[in-house]
Amino acid sequence: MNEELLSKAMALFDTPEKWNAFCELLNRRDDIQNRWWRKLQQEVYRRELTTNNPDWDIYIWNNWDIRWYLKEFGQNSLCVHFWGDAFRVFLNYGNLDISKCKELLKDSKFDAIRNCFDRIDYSNDETIGQADRNFSFGTIYDGKFPDARTLSWYAGNRTEEFADQLIAKVWKFQTTEITALFKEINEKCKKE
Secondary structure: OOHHHHHHHHHHOOOHHHHHHHHHHHHOHHHHHHHHHHHHHHHHHHHHHOOOOOOEEEEEEOOOEEEEEEHHHOOOOOEEEEEOOEEEEEOOOOOEOHHHHHHHOOOHHHHHHHOOOOOOOEEEOOEEEEEEOOOOOOOOOOOOOOOHHHHHHHHHHOHHHHHHHHHHHHHOOOOHHHHHHHHHHHHHOEOO
């Protein structure tokens, strides 16, 4: 923060009550952010329950986690996972043998899963692909928000728009082709 902005900010706290109110809000920052994430989580969950997709289901937990998975294989199978600022296809919720997955994913037909992402910022043996903070709200941060804290405001205050973007990302994985690839991974890589 430059000197001029800092001076202006300090001028806002011209009474002890204003300063104390600010400090209390600062101490409650995590609670506020968690409520914003839960608001988004509940909006997405509500919408997804009305789609009646015969193959896919949704599970929410914590303040921000949302998991889409094939009903046939249960919530601990290969899934599309969103938590706060990351959107990924995740292998390691318990039912899959990661070494088998690693071998199977060498087949180029599984590149179709990776191609569902607008971009991939990260991947490893447990994550087929992950995009971090790739959302757009007409701001300077579009496509690459600096952190989850900045993005959390949009979860709570532009909730419907955020839910639209998140659900659109998920639908790319719920096509017939990608669903078949998810099924193949779940069948061939199940832990014994």
